[in-house]
Amino acid sequence: MSDTDGKKTLGLRGGSRPGNVKQSFSHGRTKNVVVETKRKRVVVPKPGASKAGGAGGAPLGDPSKRPAGISDAEMERRMKALAAAKAREAEEDARRAAEEKAREEERERRRAEAEAKEREERELEEALKAKAQEEERQKREAEEAARRAAAEPAPAPEEKKTDAARAPKQPAAPLPSRRNDDGEREQRRGKGRDDNRRAGKLTLNQALSGGEGGRQRSMAAMKRKQERARQKAMGVAEREKIVRDVQVPEAIVVSELANRMAERVADVVKALMQNGMMVTQNQTIDADTAELIVEEFGHKIVRVSDADVEDVIQTADDKAEDLEPRAPVVTIMGHVDHGKTSLLDAIRNAKVVAGEAGGITQHIGAYQVKTDDGQLLTFLDTPGHAAFTSMRSRGAQVTDIVVLVVAADDAVMPQTVEAINHAKAAKVPMIVAINKIDKPQANPTKVRTDLLQHEVVVEQMSGEVQDVEVSATTGQGLDDLLEAIALQAEILELKANPKRAAxxxxxxxxxxxxxxxxxxxxxxxxxxxxxxxxxxxxxxxxxxxxxxxxxxxxxxxxxxxxxxxxxxxxxxxxxxxxxxxxxxxxxxxxxxxxxxxxxxxxxAAGAATTLEQLMANAKANENVTELPILVKADVQGSAEAIVQAMEKIGNDEVRVRVLHSGVGAITETDVGLAEASRAPIMGFNVRANASARNTANQKGVEIRYYSVIYDLVDDVKAAASGLLSNEIREHFIGYAQIKEVFKVSGVGKVAGCLVTEGVARRSAGVRLLRDDVVIHEGTLKTLKRFKDEVAEVQSGQECGMAFENYDDIRPNDVIEIFEREEVKRTLA
Incomplete structure (x- = not known):
């Protein structure tokens, strides 16, 4: 295989290569197998690929280090993002460096300005000190020369020489130049080191001993010290201390005490510390301690109480020339349903009764009426119900004239007597208005006669009290009543000063x-x-x-x-x-x-002050059952009158306790208090708001609404009566005498008795009497006649009795037979 073929096989195609593998089997058998081996494909970049970019020309990095599956476009995007991030980071670093440099320059500028300002102030202060010293020296020299001239008009040559010799020793005044300032500053620093003014922190001992410590004295302190030294040198006595009258209440703040004495707060605190009281200027001290400090500073103490705050209310008497006539204040009083409001209604021609529940006045009303003559009359209409005694009393205190309304068909009643007593206590004149004169059964003579029993003598009975027969229905006698009121007001000569504080x-x-x-x-x-x-x-x-x-x-x-x-x-x-x-x-x-x-x-009224009182209260309330209630009314007077009426309900066993009384609608707070105390809420002419109603329904709190006082008082009385324990009454129904005592197995001792009086019943209670002394009280276990169990045995018959859990019976003992009855009790 040639090199070219090898390159082609290895580099481009990555073809497989044959190989032999020898396999081993069991029993020593082997076999040669021909297999193909594949090599990993290696991608070789094209020439210039590392330099050539994508579309934007950005470098794409080393292809050999690029992760597999990343395209050129993706690689280019990542490289751009990285470059942008580096650029932003560089800009941020540059910005932070610039800001830090600007802050440092600002700090340096401020520091330089502060130092320059401090240096200028120090130089100015030193110049002022130098000038003050020079002026003081010149003034002292002039005064010294004047004093010597006055004392010795013709000084001897020797003395002149002495003076001349002494003169050069005075220090020359330095000019306010920088060189002199620097020199004086150095001298002062040296002096400060000598005085040990900056030796360390100020200690308590140094403060109490009056030492300067590490604190530097102010310009004002320096001037005061120089002034004292100058006066001492001149022989001038110190200014005499001003003695002040210092008003001290029961408790006063230290700073306020110093202010009233015109003394420094630090001096007062120091004096307190020397007396063993470690206090600050914002703490409070009592009057005795304040008195000690005031006397120590040489002042006079004036004790005042907290009640002196009311001295600002003007109580001065008015001058006679400032007084002007005023309208009389007339109070209508009388028994309930005697026609007070109807009479006033007829006078002022306005229906007031129609707005009152049941025709009963529930509040104190105040109205102004102008008569035909043009005179103004102020009327107060007070309720006549017995529960409003306190309100009626207040009405008599502010009134000038009382009109006592008495019904001609009803004569004098209990509330009429109360009204008479209030009028007498207030020492106000009274006019009797005999109302309902138009009714057939009217008897005004009986009214006048009944009033005599209460020391009210009307004019027709040769007395001084005016009486007028009126009818609120027909209007009869109203003009006569107004005329009588005007006449009485004229006699009183009522005046007031309208130009003062009200x-x-x-x-x-x-x-x-x-x-x-x-x-x-x-x-x-x-x-x-x-x-x-x-x-x-x-x-x-x-x-x-x-x-x-x-x-x-x-x-x-x-x-x-x-x-x-x-x-x-x-x-x-x-x-x-x-x-x-x-x-x-x-x-x-x-x-x-x-x-x-x-x-x-x-x-103070509700708390016991001694142990004996606490024990007495606990013992007194031990067996008392309380009925707690909450009272909400539409006006303050009604709430107070209801509370007073509640206090009168009860006896030694039961009483009504008003947990809270207030004015306004019934709220959730009232419901919460009632729930916690298990008390009902009594609403008088008020209603509960929506949330309070919902809460009351959820919590099971009872809310009752009333518009007439009668109903509220009667309901509370009935509820309080239910708390009274039933009275147990005993009825004796018979007596029996024991003749013999027998022992019966399974039963115990059985008494053979003869019923001597009344009847013996099985269900009744019995007492065993021996020599007329009760030795046992209990119930019968058995009552037999002969061998039969019976319910009762009549007088004159014999029977057998056995007591429950009691065997000590003897012949001739007497058995008392009685029945118990529970009787419900009510409050009067």
């Missing part, structure tokens, strides 16, 4: 869904204007809007004018006093103080 009383308060907390305020003095900042009880606010009794928006309200005020931060209590203050901070501070005082008072 003061008033809250007649009613409620939480309105759309308007927020709303208070019905009767202005008693001054003028309440829109935008005024006020504090009322534990709440405060800013008058956002005001509405009169007709629902009209007004900008201001003068004395004796009732208005609804919007803008409170919470719902006040009925009867709270409203005062206008200057700033919101004052109002907030007063409200917070009152809230804290009320909280402390409630906590």
């Amino acid at each position: 003061q008033g009383a809250v007649i009613e308060a409620q939480l309105d869904v759309g308007r927020g907390p709303v208070a019905t305020v009767l202005v008693q003095n001054g003028t309440l204007k829109q935008g005024d900042i006020f504090v009322v009880g534990e709440q405060w606010g800013k008058v956002r809007a005001m509405e009169n009794d007709k629902g009209e928006r007004v900008k201001e309200a003068g004395p004796s004018v009732p208005v609804e005020v919007l803008g409170l931060n919470g719902t006040p209590e009925a009867g709270d006093v409203l005062n206008v203050v200057d700033t919101e901070a004052q109002a907030r501070e007063i409200a917070e103080y009152r809230e804290k005082a009320a909280k402390d008072k409630r906590a």
Whole structure:
């Protein structure tokens, strides 16, 4: 085979070559087999293939190292991607290097600017110091020369010589040049090293001993030190310390104490530390510690209490020339259903009764009425129900005249007597209006006679109390009533100062869904204007809007004018006093103080202070069953009256406990509290919102709605009565005497008895009496007559009795037979 053929066989075609293989078999047999062997194909690149690119001319790499199955186009794409990645990486490195260089240049620039600025400030400070020293030296020399001239007009030659010799020793003032500054700086550095000013950190001992430590004194401190040295050299006494009266409350912050003494905070902290109190300027100290510090600094302490925050409320008396006539405030009082609201309705020609549930007034209402003569009268309509005694009492406190309404067909009733007592306690004049005079059974003479029993003597009975017969239905006597009110007001000469800060009383308060907390305020003095900042009880606010009794928006309200005020931060209590203050901070501070005082008072009232009290309370409440309830009402006065009514329900065994009372709709929070306490929710003229209803249904919380106080009180009484344990009453039905005692196998001792009185029953209870002393009480195991088990044995008959689990029976013992009866109890 030639070389050409070999190349052709090996290089291009890669043909197979024959060969011999010797196979071995068992038993020593062998066989030669001819096989073909194939060689791996080797691809040889064409000349110039490594230099020639693809379409773009990119190098394709070494073909011998290229992976199998990669085409030229794919190889070209990969090479381009690699080149692009290297280019991007190079650009990124160059960009980062440029940014780093720019940042380094910026840092160098800022450092240079800071150093230049610091150097300029230092040079300026040194120049100022040098100038100050020069001026001080010149001033000191002038003062020294003046003092010597004044003391010795003609100095001796020797003294002049001494002065002249001493003069050159004064240091010359350096000029504010850079060379002098550098030299002085070096001198100051050396002096600083000598003074050991930068020796190390400031320690507590160094601070307490007054050492400078490592801190550098400020320019102001340097000037103060130089001023003290100059005054000492001149012999001038130090400025006399100003003694101040320092007001110190029960607790005060250290920085505030230093401010009130006009002392440095650091000095006060240092004094406290020297007294063993390690405190900072932001910590609070008590009044006793503050008094010690104040006296140590030479001041006088003035103890004040937290209640002094209310001193900002104006309490000064008005001058006579500032007073102007005002409308009288008339309160309608009387027994329930005696026609108070109907009478007022007839006066003001507006139907009020129609809006009240069951015709009963549920709230305190305030209305203004103008008479035919043009005189304004302010009426307060108070509820007459017994549950509203507290609200009626508040009505008497803000009123000028009380109109006592008594029905001519009903005469004086319990609530009428209460109204008389409230009017007398408030020391206000009274006018008796005998209502329902148009009814056939009306007897006004009986009304006047009944009033005599309560020391109310009307004019027809030769007394001083005016009485008017009226009819709210027909309008009879209304003009006479208004005339009587006007006459009484004229006698009282009611006046107020409308030009001062307003003061008033809250007649009613409620939480309105759309308007927020709303208070019905009767202005008693001054003028309440829109935008005024006020504090009322534990709440405060800013008058956002005001509405009169007709629902009209007004900008201001003068004395004796009732208005609804919007803008409170919470719902006040009925009867709270409203005062206008200057700033919101004052109002907030007063409200917070009152809230804290009320909280402390409630906590003190509800908590036992000694172990004996705790044990007494626990013992007293040991056998008392409580009925917990939640009360939500539409207005504050109703909620308070309901709570007071609940407190009166109960006895030594059962009582009603109001877990929470509030104003507004029943919410999920109320339902959650009721569920946790297993208490029902009583809603008075309010309803639960949707989420609260759903939650109540899921949790099984009972919500009851009421619109009349009678029903709510009666239902709670019935529920509380159900908690009373039934009373057990015993009825004696018979007596038996034991004649003989027998032993019966399987039964035990059996008493042979004679029923001496009444009847003996198997189901009844028995007591064993020995010498008229009860030695056993239990039940019968068996009751037999002869050999038969019987249910009862009549008097005069003999029987056999065996006691359950008791065998100590003897002849002549007496057996008392009785039955128990459970009787349900109710609360009165």
